[in-house]
Amino acid sequence: MILSRVLLPLALAIILAGFPRLERWFAGWEGNRTQSTHALAMLLGDSRKLLANHLFVRADVYFHSGYYPTIFDNREAYATPHIGEDAGVMDSANTGDEHVFMGPPRDWIERFGRHFFPSAHTHLGDEHCAHCEEHAHAAHEDAHAHGHAHDHDDTAGNTEEYREMLPWLRMSVAMDPQRIESYLVAAYWLRERMGREQAAEAFLREGIRANPNSHELYFEMGRIALDARGDANRARHLYDVALRKWEQSQTALAEPDFFMLAQILAYRAAADERLGRVDLAIAGLEWAENISGAKGHYRPRLERLRQQQSSAHDPDPPRDDGPAGRSQ
Amino acid sequence: MNTVFTVGAVVLKEAYRRKDVYVLFFLTVLLTLLAGTVTFFEDLSMVRLVKEIALLLIWIATLVIAVTMTARQIPMERESRTIFPLLAKPIARSELLLGKFWGCWLATGLTLLVFYAFFGVVCASREAEWAWGQYAQALVLHWAMLAVVIAMTLFGSLVFAAPSSTNTIVLVVVTGILLMGRHLGKVAMALPEPQQSILYGLYFVIPHLEFFDVRDLIVHAWPMLAWPVVGLALLYAAAYTAVFLSLAVWTFRRKSLT
Numbered sequence: 040m041i042l043s044r045v046l047l048p049l050a051l052a053i054i055l056a057g058f059p060r061l062e063r064w065f066a067g068w069e070g071n072r073t074q075s076t077h078a079l080a081m082l083l084g085d086s087r088k089l090l091a092n093h094l095f096v097r098a099d100v101y102f103h104s105g106y107y108p109t110i111f112d113n114r115e116a117y118a119t120p121h122i123g124e125d126a127g128v129m130d131s132a133n134t135g136d137e138h139v140f141m142g143p144p145r146d147w148i149e150r151f152g153r154h155f156f157p158s159a160h161t162h163l164g165d166e167h168c169a170h171c172e173e174h175a176h177a178a179h180e181d182a183h184a185h186g187h188a189h190d191h192d193d194t195a196g197n198t199e200e201y202r203e204m205l206p207w208l209r210m211s212v213a214m215d216p217q218r219i220e221s222y223l224v225a226a227y228w229l230r231e232r233m234g235r236e237q238a239a240e241a242f243l244r245e246g247i248r249a250n251p252n253s254h255e256l257y258f259e260m261g262r263i264a265l266d267a268r269g270d271a272n273r274a275r276h277l278y279d280v281a282l283r284k285w286e287q288s289q290t291a292l293a294e295p296d297f298f299m300l301a302q303i304l305a306y307r308a309a310a311d312e313r314l315g316r317v318d319l320a321i322a323g324l325e326w327a328e329n330i331s332g333a334k335g336h337y338r339p340r341l342e343r344l345r346q347q348q349s350s351a352h353d354p355d356p357p358r359d360d361g362p363a364g365r366s367q
Numbered sequence: 368m369n370t371v372f373t374v375g376a377v378v379l380k381e382a383y384r385r386k387d388v389y390v391l392f393f394l395t396v397l398l399t400l401l402a403g404t405v406t407f408f409e410d411l412s413m414v415r416l417v418k419e420i421a422l423l424l425i426w427i428a429t430l431v432i433a434v435t436m437t438a439r440q441i442p443m444e445r446e447s448r449t450i451f452p453l454l455a456k457p458i459a460r461s462e463l464l465l466g467k468f469w470g471c472w473l474a475t476g477l478t479l480l481v482f483y484a485f486f487g488v489v490c491a492s493r494e495a496e497w498a499w500g501q502y503a504q505a506l507v508l509h510w511a512m513l514a515v516v517i518a519m520t521l522f523g524s525l526v527f528a529a530p531s532s533t534n535t536i537v538l539v540v541v542t543g544i545l546l547m548g549r550h551l552g553k554v555a556m557a558l559p560e561p562q563q564s565i566l567y568g569l570y571f572v573i574p575h576l577e578f579f580d581v582r583d584l585i586v587h588a589w590p591m592l593a594w595p596v597v598g599l600a601l602l603y604a605a606a607y608t609a610v611f612l613s614l615a616v617w618t619f620r621r622k623s624l625t
Contacts, residue, residue, distance in 0.1 A: 151599070156549075
């Protein structure tokens with residue numbers, strides 16, 4: 040009786056008195072998800088970012104046809120997903136040899152067990168490790184330095200197989216629309232390896248809508264304009280936008296993303312070169328060379344451009360060494 | 368032997384009168400077809416993700432069917448007291464147990480056939496090349512793995528009090544082995560003594576069910592396994608099945624049914 044006559048009205052009074060205050064606090068609380076327009080964000084909160092990262096790594100697992108280290112293996116050669124590294128959008132933290140993360144088998148169970156899961160290094164599109172014997176580093180032209188024994192052959196095998204890793208990247212973006220790497224990597228593989236620049240551009244536009252201040256997305260848009268469309272003017276404009284966005288977002292940071300800045304400058308120099316603005320191209324490359332982590336990486340290009348510049352004033356120019364040495 | 372087959376036939380009939388097999392099959396079909404209808408970058412020819420989802424569902428469904436069906440065999444007979452007239456006939460306890468094993472294993476085998484046929488159809492609808500040999504190997508290995516699981520469950524059903532506890536414990540153990548079995552040796556090496564020796568010993572004792580999981584090879588279109596390797600894996604499964612069945616028979620002979 041006491042319970043129903045005293046405690047119940049008291050509890051109701053506390054609830055009614057406390058509700059407006061609690062409601063105001065909840066509306067202003069940072070962890071409040073009810074304001075989110077994204078259903079997954081409301082449902083999963085920040086855990087969707089972890090899930091997005093996992094899905095991104097799954098794309099790398101597919102790139103290696105299932106041959107991938109677990110948390111129990113040596114992951115030194117897989118610290119940075121290779122799909123991001125190959126796309127030239129992630130600075131490599133990989134060391135060691137990606138072929139031997141398992142090491143020699145310790146016992147007969149391990150030796151026998153390796154028959155039943157992918158235990159040899161391959162990449163999507165390769166004809167079952169034909170490339171493993173030849174460590175084709177020299178063919179790698181992305182503007183980043185490899186600190187580990189990572190190889191691939193861009194032209195070998197069935198490039199249509201690259202599509203198999205794209206669903207994971209798409210799902211990664213669905214989980215976390217702010218995950219820039221997923222847009223960049225998917226766009227790179229769509230454009231560069233599958234020749235689907237329209238799909239790549241549409242995906243990047245979606246990324247820009249979700250992340251209007253991302254310098255990386257404008258950089259990738261510039262690559263589509265320059266490499267796929269051959270529109271150097273538009274590419275130059277996009278790289279300028281990327282540079283502006285970089286300055287806005289990175290200069291105040293303790294550790295600015297110099298890797299991406301060097302990429303933007305190097306590609307902008309390539310656009311300048313195509314537009315015949317050799318002076319600007321040299322200036323851009325010198326800047327990139329100064330800030331690049333891989334010292335001397337741009338030196339051959341710089342020397343060639345300087346030669347080109349001096350030969351423009353020289354009445355008897357030296358013989359051109361063809362387009363092979365020009366590409367970035 | 369005839370007695371074993373007769374008991375097995377009864378188990379098979381009982382299995383197909385129940386709804387759980389059909390429910391799990393239709394759930395697998397539905398989820399796989401749903402996954403198949405999703406397009407990414409307007410490309411319908413992506414197949415590996417669909418294969419991965421389908422195989423995962425098949426593994427979950429068949430594991431659940433095998434464990435739940437086996438776990439209720441002996442307790443159900445005891446609960447309904449049909450075990451007494453059954454044992455009053457000229458049938459040994461070991462024969463009854465082997466019949467139960469045979470019936471459950473055959474039922475899961477037929478279920479696997481249906482599941483893998485569906486998987487084959489899904490792959491055929493999306494891929495130019497049909498890897499029937501690989502699917503056959505996967506099915507045989509999967510069935511062999513289920514033999515170990517069924518024998519283990521049968522033993523568990525005689526040790527644990529109720530089918531629910533048998534289901535839970537066996538599913539946890541099997542999932543643990545599938546996820547961690549391959550890595551136990553590596554984990555053991557990082558531990559100090561005596562934990563290292565205990566874990567490394569356990570690594571050699573447990574049945575390595577992950578040997579029979581060739582889903583990654585199928586999903587990522589790896590070449591077929593060499594048949595001698597498959598043969599060795601089957602022998603390995605047969606050995607562990609025999610061990611668990613022997614333990615079950617030994618326990619059942621000493622068990623009071625009242």
